[in-house]
Amino acid sequence: MSMQVTGARFPGRYVQGPGLISELGAQVGTLGRAAYTIVDAALADSLAPALADGAGPDLALTIARHAGECSEVEIARHSAAAHRAGCDLVIGVGGGKALDTAKAVAHELGTPSVIVPTIAASDAPCSALAVVYGEDGRVAYDLFLPRNPDLVLVDTAVIARAPARFLAAGIGDALATFYEAESCRRSGALNCWGTTGSTLAHAIAALCRDEIFAHGAAALAECDADTAGPALEKVVEANILLSGAGFESGGVAAAHAIHHGLCELEDVHGYLHGEKVAIGVLASLLIHGEKAEYERVKAFCAAVRLPTTLADIGIGEPTPEKLAIVAARACRPGEIMHNEPIAITAKMVEDALWQMRAQ
Numbered sequence: 343m344s345m346q347v348t349g350a351r352f353p354g355r356y357v358q359g360p361g362l363i364s365e366l367g368a369q370v371g372t373l374g375r376a377a378y379t380i381v382d383a384a385l386a387d388s389l390a391p392a393l394a395d396g397a398g399p400d401l402a403l404t405i406a407r408h409a410g411e412c413s414e415v416e417i418a419r420h421s422a423a424a425h426r427a428g429c430d431l432v433i434g435v436g437g438g439k440a441l442d443t444a445k446a447v448a449h450e451l452g453t454p455s456v457i458v459p460t461i462a463a464s465d466a467p468c469s470a471l472a473v474v475y476g477e478d479g480r481v482a483y484d485l486f487l488p489r490n491p492d493l494v495l496v497d498t499a500v501i502a503r504a505p506a507r508f509l510a511a512g513i514g515d516a517l518a519t520f521y522e523a524e525s526c527r528r529s530g531a532l533n534c535w536g537t538t539g540s541t542l543a544h545a546i547a548a549l550c551r552d553e554i555f556a557h558g559a560a561a562l563a564e565c566d567a568d569t570a571g572p573a574l575e576k577v578v579e580a581n582i583l584l585s586g587a588g589f590e591s592g593g594v595a596a597a598h599a600i601h602h603g604l605c606e607l608e609d610v611h612g613y614l615h616g617e618k619v620a621i622g623v624l625a626s627l628l629i630h631g632e633k634a635e636y637e638r639v640k641a642f643c644a645a646v647r648l649p650t651t652l653a654d655i656g657i658g659e660p661t662p663e664k665l666a667i668v669a670a671r672a673c674r675p676g677e678i679m680h681n682e683p684i685a686i687t688a689k690m691v692e693d694a695l696w697q698m699r700a701q
Contacts, residue, residue, distance in 0.1 A: 347537045348538050349591065351587070352490060353457075353586075357494070357496065358578065360497065362496065363392050363393060363497045364395065366458075366495065367400055369493065376404070377403050378427055379406065380433070380436075380443055381435040381440065382437055383410065385435065385460060386407045389435060403433075408440040408443060411439060412442040413475050413477055417447055420443060437459070437463065438615075439475075441467055442466065442471075442473055445457070446472045449472075449488070455491045455492055456493045456495060457493070459582060461508040463508040463515070463581075464512055465512070465516060465588075465589055466586070467582050467586065468494050468590070494582070498575055499570050502570040502574055506565040506566050509562060509581070510617075511616030513561075513616065513646050514623075515581065515619050516581045517597075518589070518594075518623050519547045522589065522594045522681075523588055524547070526539060526592060527592070528683040531595070531680075531681035531682075533592065543587070543591035547584075553580040553584065557573040558645070561574040561577035562646060593681055595682050596678075596681075597626050598678060599672040599678045600622035600691065601619045603667070603672035607657065609656040609657045609658075620643050620648040624636060624640060624650065625691065625694040625695055626694075629694045652695060658700065662692070665691075666688070669688035669695070673687065673688045673691060
């Protein structure tokens with residue numbers, strides 16, 4: 343008799359609060375003594391002094407600028423430099439691509455990894471996944487790593503100073519967590535590492551949804567004021583930890599498949615991941631015929647500065663030809679679209695997106 347295996351996975355440790363970069367050395371603790379630190383180039387000058395101060399006397403930092411892309415070339419460059427420097431720990435500081443590069447470099451070197459996100463624009467920081475891009479900027483492949491980061495350190499004072507658009511995009515990414523995990527629960531689909539989501543995974547996904555609905559608008563107002571207030575703290579935790587654990591353990595489905603399809607169009611390349619995912623969530627609700635939930639989520643998206651129409655992500659003229667391209671990519675064989683509990687065709691995706699043209 344076959345046995346169903348359920349599971350959940352998490353970072354080794356997650357800490358969040360204002361000013362935590364000042365405690366970097368103490369928080370890293372026994373993970374390492376010499377850290378190769380990959381920092382977003384745009385932030386390197388402003389954050390390097392705070393990182394050095396936070397490291398204290400017991401953690402030596404070698405600070406390296408990230409060139410902007412998480413590519414095989416960039417991973418190899420930093421891996422070689424970290425090896426030459428004799429580092430026993432890799433720290434990533436910045437947005438998703440710098441963090442993914444740090445995760446991949448730590449894997450190459452066999453060292454622990456510490457992730458310090460400076461924006462809460464996606465749920466990537468906690469995951470055992472790095473998205474590797476080609477030198478042309480297109481996604482090459484997903485690199486699934488054998489373990490999650492050893493420490494995720496989230497300094498909410500830094501995140502509060504970033505543009506609120508990034509926090510809103512993180513809400514968009516987190517919005518998908520519950521709906522996709524619920525689809526996988528209903529269909530019995532496996533998560534990306536081959537188990538079905540545990541009861542805890544689905545509870546986390548539901549809590550993620552509830553937290554962003556309750557606190558999203560207030561968190562954006564706090565972010566506008568560069569303030570790490572109580573609502574922002576709740577939403578940052580939802581965007582990074584709850585969404586990260588929820589998607590990785592609960593599973594992914596239509597919303598991200600539609601995101602992948604949208605990325606085939608040049609029109610959307612100026613928009614953030616979570617902004618496109620929000621459109622994917624709305625389209626998936628239309629596909630399932632959940633009209634009341636669609637209207638509720640659409641109103642929420644409008645309240646938290648997320649797109650609700652194709653025009654909002656640059657597709658001002660959604661021709662049938664463009665929508666066919668999106669739908670074909672979203673529904674291709676082996677795609678996560680097929681984790682849904684119903685069979686979804688390209689025509690169904692096209693019809694849903696057509697309903698979301700400019701209004």
